[in-house]
Amino acid sequence: MDVQGILGMDSDIRNGFDGITVTYNIDADASKEDIEAIVAQSQKRSAVYDIITNPTNVTVQVN
Numbered sequence: 934m935d936v937q938g939i940l941g942m943d944s945d946i947r948n949g950f951d952g953i954t955v956t957y958n959i960d961a962d963a964s965k966e967d968i969e970a971i972v973a974q975s976q977k978r979s980a981v982y983d984i985i986t987n988p989t990n991v992t993v994q995v996n
Contacts, residue, residue: 935947953985
């Protein structure tokens with residue numbers, strides 16, 4: 934995220950993130966394959982992951 938975009942200093946710079954990286958450090962009594970399957974299932978059920986990775990309509994209203 935570039936502060937110049939947030940502050941409106943440069944209209945060519947996006948006002949938001951260019952990308953997001955998620956890293957899990959999991960210490961568990963499970964195989965790597967089992968942990969990867971749990972993480973994949975979590976992605977499928979996560980509303981936050983869904984809204985970030987898929988187009989989402991946003992409606993702004995002023996009353």
